[in-house]
Amino acid sequence: MSVNILLADDHLMVREGLKQVLELDHDIDVISEASDGYECLNLINKTHPDVVLLDINMPNLDGLQVLSIMKQQKMKSKVIMLTIHKDVDYLIEALDAGCDGYVLKDSDSETLKKAIFDVYNGETFIEPSLTVLLNSSLAERDVMKDKLSELTKREVEVLKLIASGMFNKEIASTLCISERTVKNHVSNIFKKIEVSDRTQAAVFAIKNNLVDIK
Structure with a gap:
């Protein structure tokens, strides 16, 4: 039985190249293609793919917004984020949003196929080159959470005001x-x-989402 794929990328040549590579494997079938976020959501509802290969950077709705809507609407298709971004922050954001896999666009075809089959079989696949960075970043985040938990409620309030640019006199008045x-x-x-x-x-406050970056 073939794994049914929806390709979502705003670049036609990228989609055509991916389709040619994937369909060399007779266990993979590209059943639909989308060039933007809205089209992607519509095609998911119509074609019910097993796996969506979803580009992060797309017009109208980007990949992370599409993924968020898919989770809200309880769509059952698995999602592999396909991206040029090697920044681990993008990876963490995608994982937090609920993606099943994360693959770089410059990966070889075997890596992409492995990601598809792993995700189809219920596993999570992360680009091998990013796993060390991910583990390091998650460890750092855990340390920051531990430090944050040591602060009192008042100290958190003061920290937020420091991060907003206030001096002690202004904080005292506030x-x-x-x-x-x-x-x-x-x-x-x-x-x-x-x-x-x-x-x-x-x-520290910004990294812990205590203040908005304007």
């Missing part, structure tokens, strides 16, 4: 506390999250 108390909170925050200045504290 929270209706003394500037001396703010200084104590800032000192405790620096010790707990192991930073030495306000810029490092702001970076």
